[in-house]
Amino acid sequence: MPQKSTEAYPYAFTVSYVERAWQHRWRCSDVTFHCLEGALCQQWVQTIREQLTALTSRPKHLLVYINPYGGKQQGERIYEQKVAPLFTLASISTDVIVTEHANHARDHLRTEAELKQYDGVVCVGGDGMFSEMVHGLVSRTQRDNGVDQNSPEEKLVPCTLRIGIIPAGSTDCICYATVGINDPVTSALHIIVGDAQPMDVCSVHHNNTFLRYSVSLLGYGFYGDVLADSERKRWMGPARYDFSGFKTFLTHHYYEGTVSFLPATDILGTPRDKTRCRAGCFICQHNGQLYSEDAPEICETDPDVSDSEYKGGWRVIRGKFLAINAASMSCACPRSPKGLSPAAHLADGTTDLILVRKCSRFNFLRHLLRHTSKYDQFDMTFVEVHRVRRFRFTPRYCQSDSELDLRENGKRLFSQICRDHPACSCSPAYSSWNCDGEILPHAAIEVGVHCQLIKLFARGIEEQPVFEDLPNPCAV
Ligand SMILES: Nc1ncnc2c1ncn2[C@@H]1O[C@H](COP(=O)(O)OP(=O)(O)OP(=O)(O)O)[C@@H](O)[C@H]1O
Numbered sequence: 001m002p003q004k005s006t007e008a009y010p011y012a013f014t015v016s017y018v019e020r021a022w023q024h025r026w027r028c029s030d031v032t033f034h035c036l037e038g039a040l041c042q043q044w045v046q047t048i049r050e051q052l053t054a055l056t057s058r059p060k061h062l063l064v065y066i067n068p069y070g071g072k073q074q075g076e077r078i079y080e081q082k083v084a085p086l087f088t089l090a091s092i093s094t095d096v097i098v099t100e101h102a103n104h105a106r107d108h109l110r111t112e113a114e115l116k117q118y119d120g121v122v123c124v125g126g127d128g129m130f131s132e133m134v135h136g137l138v139s140r141t142q143r144d145n146g147v148d149q150n151s152p153e154e155k156l157v158p159c160t161l162r163i164g165i166i167p168a169g170s171t172d173c174i175c176y177a178t179v180g181i182n183d184p185v186t187s188a189l190h191i192i193v194g195d196a197q198p199m200d201v202c203s204v205h206h207n208n209t210f211l212r213y214s215v216s217l218l219g220y221g222f223y224g225d226v227l228a229d230s231e232r233k234r235w236m237g238p239a240r241y242d243f244s245g246f247k248t249f250l251t252h253h254y255y256e257g258t259v260s261f262l263p264a265t266d267i268l269g270t271p272r273d274k275t276r277c278r279a280g281c282f283i284c285q286h287n288g289q290l291y292s293e294d295a296p297e298i299c300e301t302d303p304d305v306s307d308s309e310y311k312g313g314w315r316v317i318r319g320k321f322l323a324i325n326a327a328s329m330s331c332a333c334p335r336s337p338k339g340l341s342p343a344a345h346l347a348d349g350t351t352d353l354i355l356v357r358k359c360s361r362f363n364f365l366r367h368l369l370r371h372t373s374k375y376d377q378f379d380m381t382f383v384e385v386h387r388v389r390r391f392r393f394t395p396r397y398c399q400s401d402s403e404l405d406l407r408e409n410g411k412r413l414f415s416q417i418c419r420d421h422p423a424c425s426c427s428p429a430y431s432s433w434n435c436d437g438e439i440l441p442h443a444a445i446e447v448g449v450h451c452q453l454i455k456l457f458a459r460g461i462e463e464q465p466v467f468e469d470l471p472n473p474c475a476v
């Protein structure tokens with residue numbers, strides 16, 4: 001066929017579409033169509049616009065919060081250069097707020113934002129910014145529906161607005177574990193095509209008082225101590241975690257206490273599975289269905305009994321722990337691409353409770369290093385993992401009010417502890433809970449998982465290899 005010059009086809013229109021690239025990245029590409037008649041060209045453009053407008057899952061108006069100080073402090077630049085042009089191309093209008101202080105986004109969402117006019121909210125920042133969005137949205141939804149967040153057993157009302165994450169933080173584990181890569185363009189495209197990924201949220205209480213929500217890691221011992229130390233070194237940027245991680249590893253503190261938990265017995269999947277939570281996950285769909293049909297019974301027991309036993313469905317384990325971690329999702333991140341609990345699910349209504357008992361420094365190092373290799377970090381005598389719906393932790397030594405006051409002010413009390421803590425020469429009696437990168441003031445906590453409480457503009461990690469175009473190219 002002879003090639004006709006484009007002058008023979010004076011009318012043209014360009015369609016932008018999503019193309020899959022390497023390692024879960026998405027890119028925006030375009031193709032230009034030429035035609036003879038202006039009217040025909042107009043008809044095509046009109047029809048494509050109508051088809052796109054009819055897709056109700058696609059957002060048209062978004063509320064965007066940018067943290068200018070997250071990660072390497074590039075949030076504003078990333079949004080302006082990489083994300084805003086794509087939103088414009090996709091005819092998405094935005095209201096943008098650059099935050100002026102910590103909790104600005106949370107408080108604005110909780111009390112002021114006119115949420116009815118938006119199809120979703122977006123944060124440009126790290127896990128801390130995402131946590132602000134979750135707290136703002138979940139609290140607002142409960143308040144609007146008359147639900148009391150202070151009651152640990154209350155069933156919470158799911159949020160309708162989806163949350164988009166443009167990664168610009170230090171760890172960005174929520175983005176990594178829901179998209180497969182920390183890449184602002186990929187995340188923007190997932191928002192544009194209107195993806196939806198439900199996610200579990202844990203509520204954390206102390207003495208019938210609500211403390212915080214968690215979507216990724218609740219860690220006592222090692223990860224609590226790393227965070228407490230790294231908060232004092234924010235000026236180091238993302239490298240603070242490596243520095244504090246190494247320092248905390250060397251201190252090798254263990255903590256005594258009782259963990260009681262309600263195992264998730266009625267579900268598909270275990271923490272030792274070889275299968276992974278991926279886009280369209282069957283286990284999340286199945287267990288989510290189970291949860292909505294038949295909310296689990298909460299059994300009250302006195303956990304203060306023996307080293308390990310069953311009581312009314314609850315299991316009780318007492319011991320000396322280097323780390324107690326609850327991972328509601330894999331917690332995969334660039335530091336550990338398989339994550340803290342590689343087989344955990346984003347939306348199955350459970351959290352994986354990982355107990356690392358006191359062991360030698362060498363063995364703990366082997367355990368930590370396995371997070372970064374193909375070897376199983378749970379296949380060690382001093383590590384156990386349980387998939388649970390609820391759990392409680394009580395430190396062996398009661399925290400006094402003066403200790404709590406000091407912790408609120410960022411200090412740690414050693415003298416009191418050493419008096420009360422015969423087993424230690426210099427070890428503190430309490431660690432802190434790392435709750436998605438925030439320190440909790442109390443060591444004694446009660447945690448419950450709320451299945452699929454929030455939704456993200458994501459679809460879960462897609463199976464690889466994925467180098468071909470999307471089956472139905474998605475016009476931007
Ligand atoms: N304008 C602001 N000034 C100071 N702090 C802010 C501001 N806006 C948000 N914050 C707080 O900054 C903290 C850290 O932000 P963010 O999560 O974006 O980055 P990060 O800590 O570097 O990344 P990650 O949480 O992934 O480790 C958040 O807890 C948030 O509450």
Ligand SMILES: CCCCCCCCCCCCC/C=C/[C@@H](O)[C@H](CO)NC(=O)CCCCC
Nearest residue numbers: 127171173216217241245331336368371436437
């Ligand atoms: C000596 C070799 C050690 C190698 C160990 C590698 C293990 C890495 C596991 C990483 C798990 C990250 C869990 C994510 C937690 C986030 O909610 C939180 C907020 O961003 N980040 C941290 O607390 C930051 C926590 C950073 C911990 C290092």
Ligand SMILES: [Ca+2]
Nearest residue numbers: 328345348350
């Ligand atoms: Ca889960």
